[in-house]
Amino acid sequence: MAEALKIPNHIAIIMDGNGRWAKAKGLPRTVGHTNGAKALQRVIEACKKFGVKTLTVYAFSTENWGRPKEEVDFLMDLFYKYLTNQSKKLIENKIRFNVLGDKSRFNKKTQDAMVELENQTKNFSEFTLNVAMNYGGHSEILKATREIAMDLKSGKISENDITEELFESHLYTSGQLPPDLIIRTSGEQRLSGFLLYQCSYSELYFPKVHFPDFDEKQIKLAIEEYTKRDRRYGKV
Ligand code: IPE
Ligand code: IPE
Ligand code: MG
Numbered sequence: 001m002a003e004a005l006k007i008p009n010h011i012a013i014i015m016d017g018n019g020r021w022a023k024a025k026g027l028p029r030t031v032g033h034t035n036g037a038k039a040l041q042r043v044i045e046a047c048k049k050f051g052v053k054t055l056t057v058y059a060f061s062t063e064n065w066g067r068p069k070e071e072v073d074f075l076m077d078l079f080y081k082y083l084t085n086q087s088k089k090l091i092e093n094k095i096r097f098n099v100l101g102d103k104s105r106f107n108k109k110t111q112d113a114m115v116e117l118e119n120q121t122k123n124f125s126e127f128t129l130n131v132a133m134n135y136g137g138h139s140e141i142l143k144a145t146r147e148i149a150m151d152l153k154s155g156k157i158s159e160n161d162i163t164e165e166l167f168e169s170h171l172y173t174s175g176q177l178p179p180d181l182i183i184r185t186s187g188e189q190r191l192s193g194f195l196l197y198q199c200s201y202s203e204l205y206f207p208k209v210h211f212p213d214f215d216e217k218q219i220k221l222a223i224e225e226y227t228k229r230d231r232r233y234g235k236v
Helices: 018-024 029-049 062-066 069-092 107-122 137-153 162-167 216-228
Strands: 010-015 054-061 097-099 129-137 182-183 201-207
Touching: 018 029, 029 069, 029 129, 029 216, 054 062, 054 069, 062 069, 069 097, 069 107, 097 107, 107 182, 129 137, 137 162, 162 182, 182 216, 201 216
Parallel strands: 010 054, 010 182, 054 129, 097 129, 182 201
Antiparallel strands: none
């Protein structure tokens, strides 16, 4: 009998390869991004179907601002459209939505749409979708450090209060369990700043397929691979 699937509680995906997907088809990179957004819908549905509780996706890094202006503008527009077009569906499906990252660099209407969707979905507990946008692992750790330094300076806490729990409560993922499985599509084997604090015991998986081709079958393959892993957490 085939081994039963071990379902990760939290899957995190570095959605990479939109540009290469488009290039291989002779299309502009932007078409890759639009198809990446469509793939995200399939991936959310597949994760829910398999019983995954949390999906975190990396949509835009703090370094991605360095891309050509036309591409950044296109992505900003795509994020705004995603937030406004998908909000009804996310609410209907009882999906809790969170942005991981510094919202302040987005334009006002996008920031408002992010906060509104977070507020509208904050009481859902079955499934959480975290979208990392203007996210960087270094900046997240520095943000937490700065906030803790302020609390120390004001006397709210003392240095012995700085525990893992306290530190984690200052991360964007506050209150959430760390990812069990981190997937990076497109074959690149690096994290590019993704969840640097949270990834300490995550299993890593690097499928070759570009994100716009990701679907339920690919999620199943990832879960099958995860099922084979022997997680030890330093023990024997
Ligand atoms: C990922 O695809 C999407 C973002 C980083 C916004 P890329 O745009 O990085 O695609 P490749 O890696 O160039 O193929
Ligand atoms: C990482 O991908 C960020 C996202 C997928 C959003 P990049 O394509 O920006 O990373 P590098 O430049 O290949 O490391
Ligand atoms: Mg890339």
